[in-house]
Ligand SMILES: Nc1ncnc2c1ncn2[C@@H]1O[C@H](COP(=O)(O)OP(=O)(O)O)[C@@H](O)[C@H]1O
């Protein structure tokens with residue numbers, strides 16, 4: 235039976251084959267070190283009194299879709315911000331493509347970010363520009379393209395997310411799901427090597443959910459991207475991910491392929507994957523018993 | 535007792551810390567000047583937003599302030615038989631004081647609050663983080679053009695305020711109350727000094743422009759990214775900017791006209 239402690243060995247052959255495609259483009263000498271595009275070691279991060287990460291180690295393998303799951307409020311978004319250098323870790327090491335995020339200068343960080351795409355939870359479209367200009371924005375900033383080439387490129391990106399017809403709408407005229415798809419088109423506009431999706435599935439209807447999952451998979455496989463999907467939607471995420479990490483309470487609770495994690499016998503993982511209200515994790519925020527609160531409500 | 539001392543200390547520390555952040559932000563904003571000059575279109579758009587869209591309130595206010603000055607001035611001056619000095623009085627009060635100060639207060643209410651709300655909402659909706667992730671510095675891209683637009687707009691708006699105010703004073707004084715037209719303009723021409731009055735007024739309005747825009751941008755950029763945070767920041771912009779303008783006006787007046 236696969237157990238979590240043994241997963242690195244079991245997965246190693248698959249990761250090997252997954253990364254062979256990217257090996258040719260990378261430098262061969264550092265192969266062992268660049269096996270993982272993102273390496274996180276001993277990550278500690280706190281916000282005020284709240285410990286968000288308490289010694290987290292994880293690897294994001296190149297060329298695969300890695301999912302990071304966990305209950306909301308555990309710090310999934312925070313992890314993406316740490317990886318992209320928007321936040322600084324209190325302790326520990328984060329390496330992206332062999333570069334330590336903490337030690338980069340601002341311009342080095344910006345250079346690295348042109349190769350990273352990030353899909354924000356809210357879409358984060360610029361509200362004073364229309365859909366077309368939003369997707370064109372990173373191209374205008376970083377690629378000096380003639381207007382006609384730029385226009386074609388933007389329309390191709392919009393076509394891929396099914397919103398070419400919405401090119402002249404303003405962000406305020408889009409639904410949440412459409413805004414997310416525009417943001418996806420923008421995130422891949424510069425053809426990044428890595429893309430981070432923050433809760434891509436929330437607020438999507440079943441049809442766009444289906445297109446979105448296949449789009450993420452397609453983008454990943456066709457252009458050799460490395461994808462990180464952050465989500466609390468168990469079934470959709472497990473469906474597209476090659477590798478899963480489950481984080482909670484500042485720690486990695488489980489990792490492995492979706493099948494391995496699903497077969498876990500840890501009570502905590504079982505509860506999360508099956509969505510049961512009671513188990514090691516309590517649905518209720520800690521509080522005094524309900525009767526006591528109701529009876530003494532006059533005191534407050 | 536100890537608690538109140540401790541909270542006083544905390545408030546003091548927080549104030550000093552935010553003052554420090556404000557200065558760091560200003561350095562960042564000024565650092566964006568070269569990249570803004572390459573793309574002047576961003577600046578032009580903001581001069582329109584901050585300056586042109588503030589025109590109506592500035593012109594109407596200037597007209598009324600000038601008309602009130604004409605009425606009150608005529609009332610006082612005619613008691614001394616000096617009604618012909620009305621032009622000097624109206625122009626001097628507008629160019630030296632009311633033009634820069636009232637324009638700055640109106641500018642803080644009209645443009646400053648809008649700036650804070652806009653930047654604060656951009657932060658709350660992750661647009662600023664989005665720019666960061668696209669390797670575009672939000673300070674240089676978003677704040678720098680707005681800062682320099684404020685700096686350009688304020689003196690121009692103050693000049694228009696004063697000009698329209700003089701017209702208002704003329705309309706009431708000469709048109710309605712019968713002050714001599716030639717005396718009104720002639721005395722104004724001979725008594726108002728370019729360096730002493732006009733230039734000092736322009737310097738004032740330039741400084742007010744910097745301060746109001748800086749406060750507005752800082753409050754927006756430093757807000758906590760929630761709807762409450764943005765609404766509080768907007769209020770703070772108007773209050774802090776008004777206090778800063780009035781306080782600075784005293785200092786500047788003492789420096790310019792005191793000696
Ligand atoms: N700007 C912030 N200031 C203070 N606390 C924050 C901030 N952003 C997030 N947090 C806290 O950090 C924790 C993790 O947040 P987040 O990474 O957004 O969670 P997730 O994405 O997993 O739902 C939450 O408990 C949240 O309250």
Ligand SMILES: [Mg+2]
Nearest residue numbers: 310311355433
């Ligand atoms: Mg989140």
